[in-house]
Amino acid sequence: MRVFVTGASGFIGSAVVADLVAAGHQVVGLARSDASAAAVTAAGARVHRGSLEGIESLREAAAAADGVAHLAFIHDFANYEASAAADRNAIEAMAKVLAGSNKPLVVTSGTALIAPGRLAAENDAGPDPSGASVPRQSEVAAFAFAPMGVRASAVRLAPTVHGDGDHGFVPMLIEIARNKGVSAYVGDGQNRWPAVHRFDAAQLFRLALEKAPAGSRLHGVAEEGIATKTIAETIGKQLGVPVVSVPAQEAHHHFGFLGAFFALDCPASNAITRDLLGWNPQHRGLIEDLERGAYFPTAAPAV
Numbered sequence: 341m342r343v344f345v346t347g348a349s350g351f352i353g354s355a356v357v358a359d360l361v362a363a364g365h366q367v368v369g370l371a372r373s374d375a376s377a378a379a380v381t382a383a384g385a386r387v388h389r390g391s392l393e394g395i396e397s398l399r400e401a402a403a404a405a406d407g408v409a410h411l412a413f414i415h416d417f418a419n420y421e422a423s424a425a426a427d428r429n430a431i432e433a434m435a436k437v438l439a440g441s442n443k444p445l446v447v448t449s450g451t452a453l454i455a456p457g458r459l460a461a462e463n464d465a466g467p468d469p470s471g472a473s474v475p476r477q478s479e480v481a482a483f484a485f486a487p488m489g490v491r492a493s494a495v496r497l498a499p500t501v502h503g504d505g506d507h508g509f510v511p512m513l514i515e516i517a518r519n520k521g522v523s524a525y526v527g528d529g530q531n532r533w534p535a536v537h538r539f540d541a542a543q544l545f546r547l548a549l550e551k552a553p554a555g556s557r558l559h560g561v562a563e564e565g566i567a568t569k570t571i572a573e574t575i576g577k578q579l580g581v582p583v584v585s586v587p588a589q590e591a592h593h594h595f596g597f598l599g600a601f602f603a604l605d606c607p608a609s610n611a612i613t614r615d616l617l618g619w620n621p622q623h624r625g626l627i628e629d630l631e632r633g634a635y636f637p638t639a640a641p642a643v
Contacts, residue, residue: 342366343549344401346392346430347411347448348385349376351505352497355542356409357383363546368401370412392426395433402434407444407549410434410478417597424476431478435485435492444491446548447478451534451559451608452499452601459564462496462557462612479557486554493548493556498534498608499601501541501560502629510626512598514575514635523576524586524594529569531605536562537623547617558613562621565607574627578636 343360347353348369360367361384369380372391380387390397392412402408410431414423435445454460466479482492500510517523541560548558569583576583591599613619629635 341406341549342368342404343407343409344368344370344388344405344434345385345409345411346370346398347413348383349379350411351503351507352501352538352541353409353411354379354383355503355538356411356545357385359539359542359546360409360549361385365546368405370398370401392430395429398430398433399437403437405443408434408438408446409545409549410445410447411545413448420476428477428481431481432485435482435488435490438490439485440489442489442491444493444549444552445482445485446545446552447482447492447494449476449478449494449496449557450499451496451561452604452606454496454606454608456604456606458607460559460606460608462559462609483555491552491554493552493554493558495541495545495548495558495560496608497541497560498536498562499604499606500533500535500626501538502535502626503538503623504634506538506635509598509601510571510630511635513571513595513602514579516595516598517572517575517579517581520594522582522584523572523579524584525569525572526586526591526599526603527588529567529572529585531568531603532565532607533568533571533602533604534561534564534606534608535566535626536560536621537625537629539623540619540621543621544613544617544619547619552617556616558617558619559608559610560613561608561610562623563625564609566626568602570627571630574630578630578633
């Protein structure tokens, strides 16, 4: 299969490219800079120059492909609605040229807001996409084309996708702990965060391309819920700083925008995904990854 991958040089996208190449697929990766192009080439893929805003370029690459894995996103949290609009425009542009082909289009979503407070399942539709609080609508955009002959599916990633090179929420928590001199959790710290290793997530994207039915919601979750207190304790141990509780009303002051996310109780199941695709995550878990020390290159010795 000739697969067009957006976000091909990113933390997760680069693992997807490697997994696809190892499985014998031909990969074309989107790159907007020379550095990204070099990374895509090094991973064994061909380069397609462009960006999420370059709609004609996206259409061209999608039309020449047997399938599309869309992982790119403009992570501008100060202008999130514009980022979400660019994401939707890109999905719609690529889906239109795939219409009638039954070719796969795999888009990226998340598990965090699907069903806060209880175990989220793949058949949960999630929050109302028309609400102003949920500007990112990748699932809605892609699934609108399923009746038009696009084998659209969505990989909902855990809020923590971990592994060497991670630059997501966990490194932010580590930096906050380093700067504040304490590793904190919110309230009693029993709220849960799902996690998945980037290599397991990459395999899931490949399986979705190869065989996910149209309309599939897939959970990129290996560990369905780790107590945030456990995460904070592990960070504190590695940095050699105290571990403290922060009241919910002070979470934003301590963590900034991350406070709202770290206070969420958002466990998620992967049972349907496993049964549907035979996905079997096997790489190390989040706490083991943190204890390896790669997240703490300049940390004080653990005590």
